[in-house]
Amino acid sequence: MTETPDDAWLIALANDVCDGRRIEWESIAPPTATPASRKVIAELRRLASVVDAHRVLGEDEAPPAAEA
Amino acid sequence: MSLLLRAQQGDERARDELCARYLPRLRRWAHGRLPGWARDHLDTEDIVQDSLLQSIGRLESFSPRHDQAFCAYICQAIRNRVADAVRRAGRRPSKEELTSGSATSDPSPFELAVGRETASRYDDALQKLSESDRELIIARVELGLDYSEIAALAGKSSNGATRVAVGRALLRLAGVMGHDRDA
Numbered sequence: 001m002t003e004t005p006d007d008a009w010l011i012a013l014a015n016d017v018c019d020g021r022r023i024e025w026e027s028i029a030p031p032t033a034t035p036a037s038r039k040v041i042a043e044l045r046r047l048a049s050v051v052d053a054h055r056v057l058g059e060d061e062a063p064p065a066a067e068a
Numbered sequence: 069m070s071l072l073l074r075a076q077q078g079d080e081r082a083r084d085e086l087c088a089r090y091l092p093r094l095r096r097w098a099h100g101r102l103p104g105w106a107r108d109h110l111d112t113e114d115i116v117q118d119s120l121l122q123s124i125g126r127l128e129s130f131s132p133r134h135d136q137a138f139c140a141y142i143c144q145a146i147r148n149r150v151a152d153a154v155r156r157a158g159r160r161p162s163k164e165e166l167t168s169g170s171a172t173s174d175p176s177p178f179e180l181a182v183g184r185e186t187a188s189r190y191d192d193a194l195q196k197l198s199e200s201d202r203e204l205i206i207a208r209v210e211l212g213l214d215y216s217e218i219a220a221l222a223g224k225s226s227n228g229a230t231r232v233a234v235g236r237a238l239l240r241l242a243g244v245m246g247h248d249r250d251a
């Protein structure tokens with residue numbers, strides 16, 4: 001297996017995915033991005049849906065706020 | 069010293085803190101990750117609580133390769149307990165369950181949200197990561213721990229270093245998913 005690219009901008013993007021930040025996927029890759037980096041971005045985009053699902057499902061189950 | 073290490077050494081306050089910190093998150097996780105059939109027919113609340121208390125009770129003999137593997141350990145313990153309970157219940161399914169096949173084909177809320185293929189590829193790739201990377205993903209993505217909580221659990225001094233470690237782990241997960249897609 002080839003090594004996964006881990007440039008600083010990709011790590012920052014991965015953290016944005018983990019943090020559930022909104023990402024403009026169509027324009028996120030810099031012009032210098034390699035094919036390997038673009039492939040990782042495509043998978044990160046899929047993983048963003050996994051992160052979002054876990055967050056939303058967790059919110060659905062959160063106990064109701066106490067009434068004042 | 070990490071929260072986990074203090075709990076392993078018998079610190080009751082650390083054990084109570086582990087329980088208070090993870091029980092609500094594990095309940096939410098189980099709700100999203102277990103199929104509807106399991107949630108309808110098993111007392112998953114009890115399974116989650118028992119699994120957590122048992123895992124904390126066994127901390128003295130818990131010897132992961134990394135200090136950080138507690139979240140993955142607990143989640144796997146819950147999965148195992150549910151699988152055992154489903155197998156036991158499967159020996160005496162109701163007529164409706166037999167005809168609908170719901171005991172085996174019912175998707176979880178997570179599978180419904182992302183699709184079965186994505187859910188399966190994510191789970192498969194997660195199992196191929198190192199123990200430490202898998203733990204970081206489960207802690208951050210599945211249980212929703214923030215970086216300071218992950219750092220405290222793992223005994224890391226820096227939230228920034230934890231954040232970078234989580235980012236790298238997610239990149240490696242993306243790399244494995246891409247590799248599997250090509251295979």
